[in-house]
Amino acid sequence: MNNETTTAQTGQDAGNQPAGHLLGAADIRRIAAEAGVSPTKKFGQNFVIDPGTVRRIVREAGVTANDHVMEVGPGLGSLTLAILETGASMTAVEIDPPLAERLPATVAEFMPEASSRLAVVNRDALTVTPENVPDFNDDDTFTLVANLPYNVATPILLTLLERFDNLGSFLVMVQKEVADRLSAKPGSKIYGTPSVKLAWYGTAERVGTIGRNVFWPAPNVDSALVKFTRYAADDASAPGSGPDAAPRELTFQLIDAAFGQRRKTLHAALKHMVPAEVFEAAGIDATRRGETLTIDEFAALAKALDQYNSGLSQTAQGEAA
Structure with missing residues (x-):
């Protein structure tokens, strides 16, 4: 899924950075029309139309001006702008060429001072590696903040965790049922492969639910936020720690x-x-x-x-x- 908002916001964010202009309803329609874009099932696109939701995602993620953020599926750029207004630098990975091409122009229009902190990669997130997206190679750690395409959310998360040892945390919005499975504990009916594999890398918890009415078009499922923290490299309690650890x-x-x-x-x-x-x-x-x-x-x-x-x-x- 991708992300959009309907109204401009003013004031201060949690990091005391000057709040930027998030996209208004008219902005969204104009940008979509100019880019020749309409939400498609192919890419799992449902745009968020509530500014409070994207700011809530950024707040729950704890993003600050010192962070380097990866966003998957930025869409028309609402969550992107909410991340950038914290002062963070970021790389947005977008599979849809028209959206990837349009995003820098949107940031330049609504938050020009942040343009130098944004990089855009037109690529399927499942194909991203440290070699073809080297933006994070010099970081000790970075965070993923995204409203993920619901049909491939779990593969994206597990693939990125496997390929990027320095992906230290994420805050993602996914389908509620997916969120429940990702954070499920042993013995529950929804505990399964995603639950256990994610637990190999660190700890996950559901930190909130999101209603259907914040999306355009409204999906036929509810959404939820999942927060994840990776085990530190020297954490002896991690399943893969130690010289004789299990492969x-x-x-x-x-x-x-x-x-x-x-x-x-x-x-x-x-x-x-x-x-x-x-x-x-x-x-x-x-x-x-x-x-x-x-x-x-x-x-x-x-x-x-x-x-x-x-x-x-x-x-x-x-x-x-």
């Missing part, structure tokens, strides 16, 4: 297999991957279902399996010698 790829393979047949026990769901002795070595009861395991338990199982496979490989090499 992420193997851990995720186990997660996918366990939730691919979530009503089955681990013994049944993972029977082609995990021998009985590996469950014992990891201290995991094989009669449990995957939906009851924490990310730490999946990591422990993956570590035990990795050690088991390494032992088999060394034995085979010894016999060959």
